[in-house]
Amino acid sequence: MVRPAAVWPPGAAMLEAQGGSHGCERPMRSQSGASSVGRMLEVQPGLYLGGAAAVAEPDHLREVGITAVLTVDSEEPDFKAGAGVEGLLRFFVPALDKPETDLLSHLDRCVAFIGQARAEGRAVLVHCHAGVSRSVAVVTAFMMKIDQLTFEKAYEKLQTIKPDAKMNEGFEWQLKLYQAMGYEVDTSSAVYKQYRLQKVTEKYPELQNLPQELFAVDPTAISQGLNDDILYKCRKCRRSLFRSSSILDHNEGSGPIAFAHKRVTPSFLLTTGSQAQCTSYFIEPVQWMESALLGVMDGQLLCPKCSAKLGSFNWYGEQCSCGRWITPAFQIHKNRVDEMKMLPVLGSQTRKI
Numbered sequence: 001m002v003r004p005a006a007v008w009p010p011g012a013a014m015l016e017a018q019g020g021s022h023g024c025e026r027p028m029r030s031q032s033g034a035s036s037v038g039r040m041l042e043v044q045p046g047l048y049l050g051g052a053a054a055v056a057e058p059d060h061l062r063e064v065g066i067t068a069v070l071t072v073d074s075e076e077p078d079f080k081a082g083a084g085v086e087g088l089l090r091f092f093v094p095a096l097d098k099p100e101t102d103l104l105s106h107l108d109r110c111v112a113f114i115g116q117a118r119a120e121g122r123a124v125l126v127h128c129h130a131g132v133s134r135s136v137a138v139v140t141a142f143m144m145k146i147d148q149l150t151f152e153k154a155y156e157k158l159q160t161i162k163p164d165a166k167m168n169e170g171f172e173w174q175l176k177l178y179q180a181m182g183y184e185v186d187t188s189s190a191v192y193k194q195y196r197l198q199k200v201t202e203k204y205p206e207l208q209n210l211p212q213e214l215f216a217v218d219p220t221a222i223s224q225g226l227n228d229d230i231l232y233k234c235r236k237c238r239r240s241l242f243r244s245s246s247i248l249d250h251n252e253g254s255g256p257i258a259f260a261h262k263r264v265t266p267s268f269l270l271t272t273g274s275q276a277q278c279t280s281y282f283i284e285p286v287q288w289m290e291s292a293l294l295g296v297m298d299g300q301l302l303c304p305k306c307s308a309k310l311g312s313f314n315w316y317g318e319q320c321s322c323g324r325w326i327t328p329a330f331q332i333h334k335n336r337v338d339e340m341k342m343l344p345v346l347g348s349q350t351r352k353i
């Protein structure tokens, strides 16, 4: 193979000629010091991982054959018009390298971008600033999904190729949740709802207005229930309070993996097991709670109609009677509500179980 004169980074052509050498470092200038920001590494055929310097000179991307760039950084690279930018597919995810950064909500789009580009035969660069944490998390998620690997397996595989790969612990947790959801972010799952609540809690108490999507729709506002939906009503005044889809179950195991593909099981179907120890439902916030939740860290949850005490909430979390801590916690005592099976055919009518 004739090595072109302008190949960048040095050694790229040689690696290609050797074949099977994917994963070898491709040093930009040297292996040490400041130049480590921006080293680019082919972690899988056609999939590169790097830092800010990897995109500093777009012409070099073209020379390596990269025509798709996923940036996960605080700022989008300022690509000047030039030969290297023409036809370049770009995707930008604004993200700081902090444990509290929500990367999870972007993972589906990141993985889809890489997958689509690879399917089109494009070489893809995933980069952040240092090429150590954010980009590593995104590439790990891609490897998990494509090869159906556990987080640990995929991360270990990547660290074998790139020993300095070290995502922050918040991203590790998010990738475990990603795995628990079956490599697809299911925003209706208890796993995701709990995660989103935790993210909001981290911002509290500066938050004066809670995002509306945080609240489940008030069941009195919808007449039709979903099949198998259970409605929970105030035992005292019969006011509809929440649906079974709002229950954030916490009973199986201790880690997020235990939530995998979890669907809420109505408690009346459970005759034994640890569920019996829980005297409360932990649920996502429902619209009628909003005024009670704003500006305070904890308090009581009262029936919006008859003001009967239903339970309590605490943004810092509360302990269930089974021993588990749930953060944040919106807790409804089971003995204050009645379960009613929704009858889809008859619309809003319900029947007591």
Ligand SMILES: [Zn+2]
Pocket: 250, 251, 277, 278, 279, 320, 321, 322, 323, 324
């Ligand atoms: Zn419990």
Ligand SMILES: [Zn+2]
Pocket: 234, 235, 236, 237, 238, 239, 303, 304, 305, 306, 307, 308
């Ligand atoms: Zn009531």
